Amino acid sequence: MKKIYTLMSIISIPFILLLYSYHTGSPGGKTGSPLDNANCTQCHAGATNPIDNWITSDIPAEGFTPGETYVITLNAMDQIAVKFGFELTAEDSESKVGTFTLLDTERTQLKTTTNSVTHTADGIDPIGHEIEWSFEWTAPETSPDEVTFYAAVNAANGNGQNTGDKIYLTSKSYNQFFVGIADNLLKDQVKLYPNPANSYVNVNLPANSELRIINITGQEVAYQKNTSSSEKLDLSNLSDGVYFVQVIRDADMATIKLVKN
Numbered sequence: 436m437k438k439i440y441t442l443m444s445i446i447s448i449p450f451i452l453l454l455y456s457y458h459t460g461s462p463g464g465k466t467g468s469p470l471d472n473a474n475c476t477q478c479h480a481g482a483t484n485p486i487d488n489w490i491t492s493d494i495p496a497e498g499f500t501p502g503e504t505y506v507i508t509l510n511a512m513d514q515i516a517v518k519f520g521f522e523l524t525a526e527d528s529e530s531k532v533g534t535f536t537l538l539d540t541e542r543t544q545l546k547t548t549t550n551s552v553t554h555t556a557d558g559i560d561p562i563g564h565e566i567e568w569s570f571e572w573t574a575p576e577t578s579p580d581e582v583t584f585y586a587a588v589n590a591a592n593g594n595g596q597n598t599g600d601k602i603y604l605t606s607k608s609y610n611q612f613f614v615g616i617a618d619n620l621l622k623d624q625v626k627l628y629p630n631p632a633n634s635y636v637n638v639n640l641p642a643n644s645e646l647r648i649i650n651i652t653g654q655e656v657a658y659q660k661n662t663s664s665s666e667k668l669d670l671s672n673l674s675d676g677v678y679f680v681q682v683i684r685d686a687d688m689a690t691i692k693l694v695k696n
Contacts, residue, residue: 498612
């Protein structure tokens with residue numbers, strides 16, 4: 436009987452190490468994306484559950500701009516799960532796209548071999564039945580027309596085994612915002628300071644322009660017509676977050692990201 440217990444202990448060691456390893460982050464390449472062609476079900480038994488609207492960002496409605504940096508947020512929810520894990524990446528039809536930067540190094544980590552982001556051991560505990568991770572993504576200077584973010588989320592039941600967990604797959608696509616030569620010339624004439632801003636922001640721009648501020652949902656929160664060449668905008672009534680200042684002159688438009696703290 437002693438030999439049987441010893442054998443069982445030896446067999447169980449790799450399984451325990453496997454669970455502990457994935458508890459501290461995905462092994463990489465498990466986002467469910469077309470290029471990864473794998474997800475968490477390779478290690479956790481069960482079917483995948485497609486779900487929408489779990490990936491959000493401050494990319495404006497008109498699309499992302501090459502070279503610009505945006506905040507990507509993955510929000511997951513499950514009524515039974517006691518722990519969560521994830522891996523997220525960005526792709527076009529041919530390759531991984533852009534560069535990820537961590538905002539919370541305690542709860543998230545980079546997988547450089549697969550150009551993705553995953554959880555750490557400190558980033559798996561939900562608040563109630565919900566959990567959220569955020570990080571930055573910088574669009575490459577030479578960008579494709581469309582980029583899709585793919586994520587696999589493991590909603591774990593905490594039974595210490597690889598059974599009974601739910602694997603969710605979610606994705607979100609964004610188009611590139613194409614800026615014309617005239618738009619670039621206009622953008623060179625627009626200056627915002629301070630940025631990030633607190634109670635106000637100064638805007639230098641061509642006189643007799645249209646000026647508006649929109650939030651990340653595309654809602655206009657401020658508008659001014661026939662501007663002077665220097666405007667001081669009151670931000671005291673706006674909530675903290677990311678906004679976009681748009682300057683329109685004739686048929687040209689320049690869009691600049693503004694952060695209010």
